[in-house]
Amino acid sequence: MTKVLGISIDGIIRDFLSQLSKVYDEQIGKPNLPVTSYKLEEHFLFPGGLKELNQFLYLEFPLEVFGWAKEQSFNVMNDIHKLNEKVKDYNYKIKLISKEIGKSKSSTLFFLSKVACQIESIQFVPKEEDKWDECDILLTTDPLVLKSKPENKISIKFDTTYNKDVKSNYSIDNIKILLEDDIFLNEILNSEFIEHKEIL
Numbered sequence: 001m002t003k004v005l006g007i008s009i010d011g012i013i014r015d016f017l018s019q020l021s022k023v024y025d026e027q028i029g030k031p032n033l034p035v036t037s038y039k040l041e042e043h044f045l046f047p048g049g050l051k052e053l054n055q056f057l058y059l060e061f062p063l064e065v066f067g068w069a070k071e072q073s074f075n076v077m078n079d080i081h082k083l084n085e086k087v088k089d090y091n092y093k094i095k096l097i098s099k100e101i102g103k104s105k106s107s108t109l110f111f112l113s114k115v116a117c118q119i120e121s122i123q124f125v126p127k128e129e130d131k132w133d134e135c136d137i138l139l140t141t142d143p144l145v146l147k148s149k150p151e152n153k154i155s156i157k158f159d160t161t162y163n164k165d166v167k168s169n170y171s172i173d174n175i176k177i178l179l180e181d182d183i184f185l186n187e188i189l190n191s192e193f194i195e196h197k198e199i200l
Contacts, residue, residue, distance in 0.1 A: 006095050011072060041053050087185075096119050099124070143163045146163065147166060159172070
């Protein structure tokens with residue numbers, strides 16, 4: 001049976017935070033940067049708190065935030081295409097997974113078309129924690145997702161300013177590591193559970 005390497009779209013492929021900062025600055029004012037916590041309502045302030053932030057994201061400006069965002073790093077989608085071919089040798093496939101609500105779904109599909117995404121499996125989920133239902137291994141930046149990892153799954157943390165203190169099975173700071181370090185990739189894909197390791 002083919003296993004699934006899940007990759008979160010935001011923070012890995014899509015530079016969501018930079019685009020949110022840009023749109024917030026244009027529409028509301030200066031956000032509280034840098035983002036050191038993934039409690040976004042602490043950095044993007046609204047009188048109505050998280051509820052109003054979600055309205056801003058998913059009802060008022062989903063295309064501007066999710067659709068017109070840039071890639072997280074240069075040519076990252078191409079690197080993921082290469083990784084998808086590589087993991088097939090281990091009986092894995094890549095699935096792109098993202099929490100999307102309402103109009104952010106079509107906006108995200110627009111974003112993926114802009115970066116010429118060729119990954120066949122894309123899954124939208126209503127809650128961040130639901131990402132674990134879609135994969136065996138998950139590469140993500142999100143602290144909530146990392147903290148909610150089931151015991152029988154493997155987490156790969158992509159290091160950021162807002163997840164430094166969050167534990168994971170593995171940590172990386174560049175997706176190219178998974179392409180270039182065959183020993184490291186082999187260890188991840190062939191392990192049921194391992195102690196935390198950092199590859200920098």
